[in-house]
Amino acid sequence: MKVMVVMGTRPEVIKLAPVVGALRAVMETVVCSTGQHREMLDQALSFFGIVPDLELDTMRPGQTLNALSARLLAALDEALEHEAPDWVIVQGDTTTAFCAALAAFHRGIRVGHVEAGLRTGDLASPFPEEANRSLLSRIATLHFAPTRLARDNLIREGVPAARIVVTGNTVVDAIHAVRRSWAHTPTRSPLPDWTGAQQSHVLVTCHRRENFGDVLSGICKVLRDLSERYADYRWVFPVHLNPAVRGPVLRELGGIPNLAMIEPVDYPTSLYLISRSALVVSDSGGIQEEAPTFGVPVVVMRNHTERREGVDAGFATLAGQSVEGIERAVTSWLDDPARRESLRNRPNPYGDGAASQRIAASLGGRPDEVSSG
Known part of the structure; x- marks a missing residue:
């Protein structure tokens, strides 16, 4: 065959x-x-x-x-x-x-x-x-x-x-393969001043068409406000290559000391960043499936998700696309370390x-x- x-x-x-x-x-x-x-x-x-x-x-x-x-x-x-x-x-x-x-x-x-x-x-x-x-x-x-x-x-x-x-x-199969590779080829952080586990960070990704335009402007506004409010976290944003994302993000989020806008990273580095995150804020479908392997919560910046399993298992919050919804979801996770810690040993529902x-x-x-x- x-x-x-x-x-x-x-x-x-x-x-x-x-x-x-x-x-x-x-x-x-x-x-x-x-x-x-x-x-x-x-x-x-x-x-x-x-x-x-x-x-x-x-x-x-x-x-x-x-x-x-x-x-x-x-x-x-x-x-x-x-x-x-x-x-x-x-x-x-x-x-x-x-x-x-x-x-x-x-x-x-x-x-x-x-x-x-x-x-x-x-x-x-x-x-x-x-x-x-x-x-x-x-x-x-x-x-x-x-x-x-x-x-x-x-x-x-x-x-x-x-x-x-x-x-x-099958993404869980891929994650297992990447984690096995770390044993002989450790992944390096894309951040030159990375201090490892001593500095918690929030990972941000955004690329979906439904979030282009005015929605993306609102996302940038709330990210600016949140990164300033939670200044003890390092905010890391690998910026997508699509000009509809890249232009507004680079323009509206520049100059924030604790927000690092970096080039897109390869898959092992993406998983490494997820594994070291206190929280992920994203519109990605794949990240909703990947983060549970590392016991990391996800704020989903979408009005709908086709991955309800993560929400039902307590790993994800469906925040919607509004400034208010995203802000409320992020603060609920960052203000509750015990809630985040409770995810660490739960199985990946995917x-x-x-x-x-x-x-x-x-x-x-x-x-x-x-x-x-």
Whole structure:
């Protein structure tokens, strides 16, 4: 059997790298990179030691989502014709994932969807991810749901239970691999004056389209106020490369002594910063899944989350996009050290580190679900 694994962004590489390793051990596996996020994609590929078998040149400066989709469909169709895989494996909710699944569907090729079943119920939040993953679920053959909540979402939408496998989230597999690498290659802090565990910090990330414009200005305002109020914390903000984020953030948050705006960091460094944080303030989906491994709480700067498991387990607070909501959520965590400490020994609700093996076993006809979740 031959499978093609398609990836185009850094989060896809992170979550599919363990899957590629598990698949290569048991079947012919072709890795196809669309280059949707070129710089950050290459960084992650290098860390996990993945050299794509196919690299598609689909990105153009300033192109619209429709233009990107058209280029992806044409390039992926050619790749599928050339490779003729039995399965196409995609992850999550990117434009790459949806277009790869649609191209495979058009050619009658079976689709395996890793991290299937995440939903907010609002097609505009997040945009376009909620639409991508919802549409993808209509054409996928096998749905690898990370949790039982995700499985329940799919069943409510009419997906047959026999086509769903609850695997856990592959990001936990990736985290385990990174932590093992720290034993022989310790990660260095990106901050030149870093004082390690003696100085607590708050990690901030922001990149989602729904937070662009006026919302981002409000986020910058509340971050400025909070960093000044909590001056005993070091605030660390790896600023995304997207000009819609980078311009406003650099302009509005400059000159704050205890707020360090740094370049985007590689995945091991990102995990290292999370592990040393008192709190993470973010609109990232991946960080909501990663932080629980280190017992670190997350303030989610979004109106909806498709990752309710972290909220229900006490790791995350859904703050919304308003200045008032973000401020209230951050202060509730920073003013309560005992609440933060209570998270340290709780299990990660998103998985146990064996999701990739379950996915490979399912594709090989030996389904194995997580026992609880």
